[in-house]
Amino acid sequence: MSSLSQRFVLTLACANRPGIVAAVAGHLSNAGLNILDAQQYDDTQTDRFFMRVVFDPVSGGADVEELKSGFAPVAERLGMTWTLRDPSEPRRVMLMVSRFDHCLADLLYRWRIGELPFEPAGVIANHPAHTYSHVDLGGIPFHHLPVTRDTKLEQEAKVWEVIRDSKADLVVLARYMQVLSDGLAAKLAGRCINIHHSFLPGFKGAKPYHQAHVRGVKLIGATAHYVTSDLDEGPIIAQDVEPITHRDTPDDLVRKGRDIERRVLARAVRHHLEDRILLNGSKTVVFAD
CATH class of the missing domain: 3.40.50.170 (Formyl transferase, N-terminal domain)
Structure with a gap:
């Protein structure tokens, strides 16, 4: 069961290429995180890809700085501009x-x-x-x-x-x-x-x-x-x-x-x-x- 106490929001943009969604979903799954909502858009005119993902830990808690550090290699490999935020911090x-x-x-x-x-x-x-x-x-x-x-x-x-x-x-x-x-x-x-x-x-x-x-x-x-x-x-x-x-x-x-x-x-x-x-x-x- 997913934890209801924490939610995080990941947004990203990068040049479009095959495997972006798989890379993001795979990383979150391997890190013990559950996707609650995902939206994406491929701008065919600029060949840019955009995505917003809401996720939470499957069990226990998670630290936003550790989540950022864990995702950084994926973002660097795919040339992403990205943010990862805890929305409970207004x-x-x-x-x-x-x-x-x-x-x-x-x-x-x-x-x-x-x-x-x-x-x-x-x-x-x-x-x-x-x-x-x-x-x-x-x-x-x-x-x-x-x-x-x-x-x-x-x-x-x-x-x-x-x-x-x-x-x-x-x-x-x-x-x-x-x-x-x-x-x-x-x-x-x-x-x-x-x-x-x-x-x-x-x-x-x-x-x-x-x-x-x-x-x-x-x-x-x-x-x-x-x-x-x-x-x-x-x-x-x-x-x-x-x-x-x-x-x-x-x-x-x-x-x-x-x-x-x-x-x-x-x-x-x-x-x-x-x-x-x-x-x-x-x-x-x-x-x-």
């Missing part, structure tokens, strides 16, 4: 927000009810604390770091200092309406998620819902993606849409858009926390549950 998440706080409030609610398994590392805001007076921060460290065009470099240096000192594993731009510099985006590569209040790649920039209204669109949406130095061009993680009609005003679109943004950002954060996302160049492979 990642530390830094939340960044501007004036609109609906995504911040939603993420904290989902954290409190146990839907999103993370440890809040803090909140960074470019507006003062009273802006979020109706959001229960519950003792979470709050950092007010105002920014202007003239102070952007100094403010970003403080932002990075807070992120670094808090040992945050993931940064979530929960409607943080400032463009990150190329330098900060590079430091946060692969671990910074943004929610864009539009169905990218359309309607970029300011007031996308107003742009959509002018164009008479019948669907609005939101996009969660990893942040890169190219504005709103990072690998997309999750998207969703909402139907609208000619009767909807720009305010109606904003109201409906808030709901889309909340659920799309939460979905993207959960996928990241559960190691379901593998980068594939400018795209992502998302192993949904």
